[in-house]
């Protein structure tokens with residue numbers, strides 16, 4: 287009898303209890319297509335109940351003043367915290383549940399108690415800075431979870447790959463001076479939030495442990511797969527992570543209303559297959575995906591299906607390495623990264 291592979295999912299109706307002004311793109315309705323994809327995978331999904339993060343877990347990344355500012359805004363909700371970021375009366379609870387659910391997923395996967403999986407949480411986290419909310423994000427779920435792995439599970443080296451279409455400024459700044467967390471971001475550039483150019487490569491002891499892959503508008507499956515193969519995989523191999531966490535937004539999807547990339551459902555499947563292969567080769571398969579953005583129903587549905595199927599499939603199909611055609615956006619991006627990081631990372635650009 288073959289053992290049926292399962293995948294772990296953190297999903298909860300309470301993630302819908304954070305709600306902003308009418309027409310705000312980061313809305314509870316985003317979870318419907320995500321949930322539909324989860325439900326369609328039936329009993330192959332292992333549901334993990336989220337818990338509320340403890341304030342001390344949040345404070346590993348955020349300053350106390352920020353935590354208190356969110357709590358205070360919630361007491362006077364509805365409130366705006368920045369031009370894009372709001373709170374409603376239950377937002378503090380929901381944000382703590384998102385962070386706590388992410389921590390539990392990564393911790394249980396790290397311990398080998400659960401299969402790799404997806405934290406389908408909201409609000410998202412990767413724009414949240416140590417001292418302020420930003421870009422729909424209150425607390426930085428994935429950064430908080432990475433610190434929990436280091437503090438509680440004895441892990442040293444963690445790779446955070448951020449493929450949300452926006453640069454993960456909050457995550458970058460959380461680990462900018464820290465060589466123990468390699469932060470790699472693939473994003474549309476120039477675009478919101480404005481950071482994430484090639485030259486942002488970490489500071490002090492963390493120099494080299496931030497790797498930005500800024501992509502021009504219009505990139506699709508070939509470019510995303512190409513940078514994963516030519517940049518992310520060699521960088522990960524050189525870093526030797528003990529676990530891989532993915533800030534998985536689905537707003538690089540071609541239908542997304544906020545961005546201008548062209549990734550398809552097939553593209554997200556190929557990306558998931560590559561990331562899983564990387565985790566199996568480098569860290570015994572320890573891998574967790576954390577939902578960030580994604581604002582088209584079709585993108586959220588196809589993206590979630592791609593990630594779940596990529597985790598469930600016993601042998602996901604790996605895309606072939608295509609030749610690097612000259613004078614293409616992919617070539618320019620790859621060599622832009624090589625110029626900054628090529629000396630330290632063997633095989634970067636041409637694995």
Ligand SMILES: [Zn+2]
Nearest residue numbers: 450452535579
């Ligand atoms: Zn985004």
